[in-house]
Amino acid sequence: MENTIKVERAILNITQDELAKKIGVSRQTINSIEANRYVPSTVLALKLSELFNKPVNDFFKLSAED
Amino acid sequence: MDTDKIMDCERKRLNKITRFRLPNQFITIGLLIALASILMMFVRAFAMDGETVWLKLLLQKTLLIGMLVMSLSKDKIEDEMTISLRAQSYAIAFIVGVIYALVMPYVEYGVSNVVHSGGEAYKDLGDFQVLLFMLMIQLMFYHTLKRYR
Incomplete structure (x- = not known):
């Protein structure tokens, strides 16, 4: 799974810490998601979708390994 | 009902x-x-x-x-990732604990035979030793997984 959360975060001009606080997780979790080390749950993906005001498919993409 | x-x-x-x-x-x-x-x-x-x-x-x-x-x-900030890492650490601790309980008595038996000629009789590990080892592994792995997340 690949994602463009870093880009979406840059568009909103918020830090990892601010994004983490908005969706109720730790900064390290956001860092791990951005680095593709952790695939978030559907709940977290929908929270991000609501915050970015975009469908989940816009910033999460299946990779060749998936 | x-x-x-x-x-x-x-x-x-x-x-x-x-x-x-x-x-x-x-x-x-x-x-x-x-x-x-x-x-x-x-x-x-x-x-x-x-x-x-x-x-x-x-x-x-x-x-x-x-x-x-x-x-x-x-944790101070408990989220789905820490819950997942904790679950992983419990799984690792369980597997390593079972292997430890199976292998360690033979290692102790072998070492005692090498060190003292004649050696000690074979004996299983006590519950304290196994539980302490499993808890140590769980805590250690959890903090290591958190550090490298």
Whole structure:
């Protein structure tokens, strides 16, 4: 799974810490998601979708390994 | 009450048990209990005379309780990733613990035979040794996984 959360975060001009606080997780979790080390749950993906005001498919993409 | 309602009730109860965690402050309490137990073990071994086997057994129990409290305590920020890492650490601790319990008695037996000619008789590990090892592995792996997340 690949994602463009870093880009979406840059568009909103918020830090990892601010994004983490908005969706109720730790900064390290956001860092791990951005680095593709952790695939978030559907709940977290929908929270991000609501915050970015975009469908989940816009910033999460299946990779060749998936 | 129909079967579906009974199953739903059981499922909710099971989820409540599996999600049980102590508040974050308990990690300090657990650490203090564990450290005090280790300190008292040294005091008992080197500075106490007489029949103190009961104290040794009591301290083993308090050490395990302290480590269990640490293991069950929530993080400052508990999210789905920490829950997932904790689950991974419990799985690793269980597997490594079983391997340890199976292999270690033979290692001890082999070493004792090499060191002392004739050696000691084969004996299984005690519950304290296995539980302490499993709790140590769980705590160690959890903190390592968190550090490298």
